[in-house]
Amino acid sequence: MINATDLPDTIPVFPLPGALMLPRTRLPLHIFEPRYLAMIEDCMKTKHRLIGMIQPRDTPQSDKRATGTRPAEKRLQAIGCAGRLTGFSETEDGRYMVTLSGASRFRVKEEVQGFTPYRRVIVEWSPFERDLGPSEDDKGFKRAPFMDLLSRYFTAMNLSTDWDGLSEAEPELLINSLSMLCPFSHEDKQALLEAPSLDTRRETLVTLIEFALRGGADAEVMQ
Template identity: 70%
Template sequence: MSTQPDLPDSIALFPLPGALLLPRARLPLHIFEPRYLAMLEDCMKTRERLIGLIQPRAVPGGEAARLHAIGCAGRLTAFSETEDGRYMITLTGMSRFRLLSEVEGFAPYRRGQISWDGFERDRGPAERDPGLDRPAFLDLLSRYFTAVDLSTDWSSLKEAEDELLINALSMLCPFPPEERQALLEAPSLQTRRETLVTLMEFALRGRSSATPGERMQ
């Protein structure tokens, strides 16, 4: 049960492989499947306008995908409709949640009974990372971006607040789904930054040990 009266105990679930939403960050999404169009229409009728972004676990045989235990609820903060009935939306991360069980019902999309307990920090002020060595972090980031052929506005990164910097990069970097889940589940901003550093260093070591032909693939 929710410990705060303004947080619902059940929300719509949007299983999206590889997607990552973090508290106070924004994620643009393109909605076009009929079941998720219905989810969006139902979401807009509620006071909270929350959608639970959660990653599915890979399962064989085409059965309904099991879901990870932890996701992040995003508040619908922007949307526009295309001429053919699709939506471009923005979710703003509100808080992580723990999935307790799925709710049976007649909706074409999945819903979950959830708990917000343990994620009170998500609903407070922006976090700081006192252990962040920004020059060393940006140097590693530069080498990683070069290796994976990404570009960015470096002047903006140098001036960004700790949380915006770390969370935006966690969402941007092209890590596999399980590694993105580890970034989501990091208990603090400092832990998330440490996880991010480890993932970038691991990726760089992997690329440096690959043969020239493997790196070109």
């Protein structure tokens, strides 16, 4: 567990399109690029062992003086989620298989210029103080109709899952895991990340699923 007083002002970030991590979830990562191998090695030397998962925006950053980012790199979203490095193994060819445990979301204040091959940002944690607290409850969650909707969505998308596990999962684990795993767009993933509460995230998730069932980008989905 991480306390608010343990959260650093500056963290390394791993910009990865479509990757979503939420508090109290786990995200496995396969690390092979040299700059991110260096990031993992540096992270393991810190007390907090935090890495920020964040999505890049579609547009490149054009003004280095104004932003402190490398000109060729894409701008970062304003909000990401930091995870604590809790699992690590190394393959014979030097790749790292790691697990991040979601700790807290953060807001990017500015990007740090420096000599590290990976990107670092100065962050603000205070808007997400309850991320460090106990699991959230969703008093408006109705499992039966939700699972029925989910079943129709998985059938339409030709997805498979452990239905027994989903049926028994607590609301927070269920909603957050589906938010991470369902094949939504980058923008939709960001909306799920930024949802201020579990019930809001569930409502957003339901809206996205219903949109997909109505056709979404593929009109043939609707039966």
